[in-house]
Amino acid sequence: MTRAREIPIWFFIGVLLSVYGVMILGYGLWELATGHLANVVLAHLHAPVWWGALMLVLGLFYLVKFRPDR
């Protein structure tokens, strides 16, 4: 009996980064749209937007590259 192929850890990482990317980017875009900036230093740099976007891109890359049906 052959065992089903294991989902690589990189796929799980892709899932996590994508979910976090959506959550953080989403919040960043809301901040950007409404102008309600968080009370933190350098808030005008909109870190949630670019950090969230970076996580999302990385996450999607891992999701696609290591998807279980490949």
Place this chain on the structure above:
Amino acid sequence: MPAARSRIGHDRGKMLAMLIAPAFSLSLPTATAAMVATTSIAHLTGLDIAVIAVYFAMVIWIGYYLKNRANTSEEFFMAGREMTAWIAGLSFVSANLGSLELMGWAGSAYQYGILAAHWYWIGAIPAMLFLGIVMMPFYYVSKTHSVPGYLKLRYGQGSSTVAAVSFAFMTILMSGVNMFSMALVMKVVLGWNITFSIVVSSLAVAAYVALGGLRSAIFNEVLQFVLIWGGALLVPILGMIDAGGWMGLKTRILHDLPGQDYLHLWRGLGHFHDNPMGVHWTGIIFGLGFAISFGYWTTDFLVVQRVLAANSLRSARMAPVIGSFFKMAVPFIVILPGLLALVVLHNPNGSLMHLVGEDVVSAHPGMGLHSYNEVLPLMLVRYCGPGLLGLGITALIAGFMSGMAGNVSAFAAVWTYDIYQPMLRKNEPDEHYVTIGRWATVLGVVVSIGAAYLVMHAQGIMDYVQALFSFFIAPLLGAILMGMFWKRATKSGGFWGLLVGTVTSVGLWAWVHFYPAALRFVALSPDARDMAENMYRALWSLSITVIVTLVVSLCTSAKPDSELKGLVYGATVLPKEDPVAFYKNELFWAAIAVVVFVGLNVMFW
């Protein structure tokens, strides 16, 4: 020098903890501080809570998914020896990269400057490369399942039992100590209830390790490693922008904190009193860089277990080499935030914030003082709004859980293979040992929780626990090095070397503990401080172990070469590895790691 930045916050427990294993760097006084803390540093929003919840859901999902892949003992304890070099290498580093290390070392960087980076560079890299290139073939070819297992093959059951029992006992106790420290951090930073933090994180770790064994622990460690970087990397990036880049940081440190050298690794190590750590370069190189570092990175089963799970000898050799690059990069998310905090953290009235020792915080409750160990949370709160703050806190939780998973998975393996199987039930079917391993995981977590509460109610024992752990590292290194590289080393030599080396370590510790003036003899200078004591104590005990092993071995009869195959240099023909392109060769990457390591030390000389 501002009073608050004087050495009154010097903390013996922390020093010990930092030396015995880099992961254990936050200590008892945090507890005291937490007990008097009345307000938390950070306040989480719904988005932050959601980020943390997603993480917990993910680790449980991984454990549940992998539960059907841990049916045999080889699968449960050794992850089927199927890990790639990258996974084994990241797990190898991650098991050591606990949240207490992140927070403790950031605090140390604030206190001592870039000197703290020695624990990541000379205190880790040479040992990691030595493990991968020189020692790994013997661990791997012998097919041992643990470090005590190697001792059994080389020296017999006596040495193995001593090492296994001490490792199992101390690992689980340290797991509890760390659990308690982490719960206190959560109380200080977030105001969370201690029991809530302990129970939730312990249950999650118990679930995913008991379900999926070492494979699940390793998968989660890799996930946690990525998360730690994702959550913590933003702090130094934004901090550097805030401080005006590296040149801006240097200028502001020199301006705000004149007369102290926060930016050089080696220049102040010519004499014990020339640097705030009270250490000497000989102690850093031979004590930290050899006795302690090699002891931890090459013989502590917590980290070695990850590499033993590699899918080939080449992967097993490559894993620590890969890990060394990430280890060299860790100061970017740990040491740099500590340095940045020196100049960017301000009080509400605009004055420069001065963090203090835990004892000062305890002595002045209600004054709003913060301790060195709170550097990282303070920096997180400074730069990270909703979502990002949750990510940073998740990184700290992930760091704690990866460390705990490492402890309990290593405990389960050593308990089952090196204590239960040889001493209690020898010839049981394989499934029996898997079941024992699962229960050992649960038992390990339960005992850890018990140890956490024990420490909570008798906090003075924490220093002793940490000191206990340090007693075994250097002697174990001596015994293993002699056994691995000297064919003449005998069973009696190994046993007595290990025993006398450990007794020496305990004796030196007790001597200084009860007669502090003895520090000048142990650390070779009256100006030496606690850190130096630990370095030289390790060096003394290692030397005694080697000498006793040598003398006793020469007086007893050695095993024939035929019985040493696969265990000892000179009696082992290492399997020939298929040739690969140079960029896939571990020697090539080890050479690059050496160049980077030397370059970093020269750059921050």
